[in-house]
Each structure stands twice: as structure tokens, then as C-alpha cells.
Amino acid sequence: xxxxxxxxxxxxxxxxxxxxxxxxxxxxxxxxxxxxxxxxxxxxxxxxxxxxxxxxxxxxxxxxxxxxxxxxxxxxxxxxxxxxxxxxxxxxxxxxxxxxxxxxxxxxxxxxxxxxxxxxxxxxxxxxxxxxxxxxxxxxxxxxxxxxxxxxxxxxxxxxxxxxxxxxxxxxxxxxxxxxxxxxxxxxxxxxxxxxxxxxxxxxxxxxxxxxxxxxxxxxxxxxxxxxxxxxxxxxxxxxxxxxxxxxxxxxxxxxxxx
Amino acid sequence: xxxxxxxxxxxxxxxxxxxxxxxxxxxxxxxxxxxxxxxxxxxxxxxxxxxxxxxxxxxxxxxxxxx
Numbered sequence: 166x167x168x169x170x171x172x173x174x175x176x177x178x179x180x181x182x183x184x185x186x187x188x189x190x191x192x193x194x195x196x197x198x199x200x201x202x203x204x205x206x207x208x209x210x211x212x213x214x215x216x217x218x219x220x221x222x223x224x225x226x227x228x229x230x231x232x233x234x235x236x237x238x239x240x241x242x243x244x245x246x247x248x249x250x251x252x253x254x255x256x257x258x259x260x261x262x263x264x265x266x267x268x269x270x271x272x273x274x275x276x277x278x279x280x281x282x283x284x285x286x287x288x289x290x291x292x293x294x295x296x297x298x299x300x301x302x303x304x305x306x307x308x309x310x311x312x313x314x315x316x317x318x319x320x321x322x323x324x325x326x327x328x329x330x331x332x333x334x335x336x337x338x339x340x341x342x343x344x345x346x347x348x349x350x351x352x353x354x355x356x357x358x359x360x361x362x363x364x365x366x367x368x369x370x371x372x373x374x375x376x377x378x379x380x381x382x383x384x385x386x387x388x389x390x391x392x393x394x395x396x397x398x399x400x401x402x403x404x405x406x407x408x409x410x411x412x413x414x415x416x417x418x419x420x421x422x423x424x
Numbered sequence: 425x426x427x428x429x430x431x432x433x434x435x436x437x438x439x440x441x442x443x444x445x446x447x448x449x450x451x452x453x454x455x456x457x458x459x460x461x462x463x464x465x466x467x468x469x470x471x472x473x474x475x476x477x478x479x480x481x482x483x484x485x486x487x488x489x490x491x
Contacts, residue, residue, distance in 0.1 A: 183454075252485060
């Protein structure tokens with residue numbers, strides 16, 4: 166356990182040193198805050214920059230608070246996921262290439278501690294960014310548009326964070342089994358994209374799919390109630406996360422440390 | 425733009441500008457202190473300075489060498 170703590174602390178200092186602890190949350194805050202601001206000022210923005218003919222009347226209903234927050238989460242689902250995957254792609258693979266992993270593993274450190282400390286570091290940065298960004302977005306939404314009950318915010322962010330944990334765990338897995346950073350990012354995004362699109366095409370038959378989590382998040386935001394399939398999706402998502410983590414550890418054990 | 429300055433809702437906009445500024449300065453400091461970046465350093469500095477939000481993010485993701 167103490168070794169794990171040391172490794173985790175190393176992970177965190179590294180994130181401070183390469184500014185990840187600063188820039189990823191800031192980007193999440195900006196992504197979250199710009200949505201309510203731009204939907205609130207959309208008529209004025211169109212008025213000033215839109216170059217519409219004189220006298221055009223635009224009827225634009227102001228979206229409800231829950232709709233704005235759903236939009237924010239879907240931005241996180243695209244750009245946020247992209248940023249998380251790109252910033253996490255080298256987590257194991259580049260340490261192995263530069264020989265740092267070899268230097269760590271010469272000491273009697275269990276393979277599981279190494280992978281789990283990486284995983285915990287990624288979770289820390291992901292969850293911090295998501296929570297701060299989402300709360301900032303909630304604050305702006307309630308300031309400009311309308312207040313959304315805090316319970317719903319809390320429920321939706323917890324459900325959404327499970328999806329992001331799934332994404333980050335996949336990134337760690339591919340970073341363990343592959344060499345180049347770019348290919349890690351490419352394959353991870355491809356897999357996530359395929360899971361999402363297959364799930365949305367075969368929606369009825371794939372209630373168990375992890376990609377249902379974002380949908381359930383939207384449901385909670387809008388109605389405050391969970392759909393029936395939620396528990397199934399939750400169980401499979403957590404099961405997949407555990408299996409992927411365990412297989413990352415197993416594969417890492419069998420890999421050559423210095424390439 | 426023909427909106428008078430005092431009509432811009434600074435209370436809502438100012439935090440966004442401040443955050444973007446922090447992001448830009450961090451990226452700039454990191455870029456200047458880095459010994460070598462992926463690609464020419466002066467180009468990254470221009471990117472960071474003139475493309476708000478996306479410039480610094482691109483630098484952090486692609487400009488830094490991971491070691």
C-alpha cells in the first residue's frame with residue numbers, strides 16, 4: 166500500500182509539472198461556461214455578427230436550464246473525451262519507451278501497484294475536471310437562464326463520471342498494450358466512437374451498453390428519474406472497467422519493459 | 425462591432441477572459457521553459473498568443489515532448 170502511495174504521489178507531481186492539473190480543468194470550465202453564455206446571448210450575437218437584413222425578426226426560445234446542461238455534457242462527450250484521451254495516451258506507453266517504467270519496475274514494485282497508481286492519477290484529473298467544469302456551468306446556467314435543482318446536477322454528474330472513467334480506463338488499457346502514442350489515441354477514440362454509434366443504432370437491444378450512460382445522464386437531468394435499463398448498464402460498465410484493468414495488469418506483466 | 429463598451433455584460437464575460445488568460449500564460453511559460461518542443465518554438469508561441477483556447481490546448485497536447 167505504501168508503495169502504491171509513493172507511485173500515486175509521483176503521478177500527481179508529474180501532472181503538476183506538466184501543467185495537466187491546471188489546463189485540463191480550465192478547458193473543462195471554459196467548455197462548460199461558454200454553452201450557457203452563448204445560448205443566452207445568441208440573439209444579440211446573431212444581431213451583431215449575423216449580417217441579417219434589416220427588420221428580420223428572430224423568434225428563438227431560450228432553452229431550459231436542463232437542456233443547456235445536456236448540451237454541456239454532450240460537449241464534454243466530444244471535446245472533453247478527445248482532450249482526456251489525448252492527454253492520457255502516453256500514460257504507460259511513453260514511460261515504457263523512455264525507460265522510466267523499466268527503472269521503476271527494477272525495484273520490487275508489484276505490477277498491479279504501477280498500473281493502479283496510473284489509473285488513480287487519471288481518475289483524479291478526470292473527476293476534478295468534470296466536477297469543477299460542471300459546477301461552473303451549473304452556476305452560469307442558474308445565473309443566466311434558470312436554476313436547475315442541485316440534486317439533479319449531482320445525480321447526473323455522478324452517472325456521467327462513470328462513462329468518463331470507462332473512457333479513461335480504455336485509454337490506459339490501449340496505452341499498456343500498444344507502443345506509439347498516436348496509435349493509442351487513435352484506437353481508443355475509434356473504439357469509443359464505435360461503441361457509441363453501435364449503441365445508438367441498436368439502442369433497443371443494447372440496454373446493457375456502457376455508451377447508454379450518457380443517455381441516462383440526460384434522462385436524469387430532464388426528468389429526475391432513471392430509466393429501467395440503468396442498473397444493467399451500470400453493472401456491465403463497472404464489470405468492463407474491472408476486467409479491462411485486470412487484463413492491463415496481466416498484459417503489462419508479460420511485456421518487455423524496455424523496447 | 426457596434427455595441428457600446430458599457431453594455432457588454434462584464435460580470436459574465438470577465439471570468440471567461442481571465443481563465444483564457446491564465447491558460448495562455450501557463451502555455452507560454454511552459455513553452456518558453458521547454459528546451460525543445462515538437463516543431464519550431466516560435467510557431468508554438470504564435471499559436472498560443474493568437475488562437476485563443478485552441479492554441480494553448482494544441483500546444484499542451486502536441487507541442488510538449490513527453491519525457
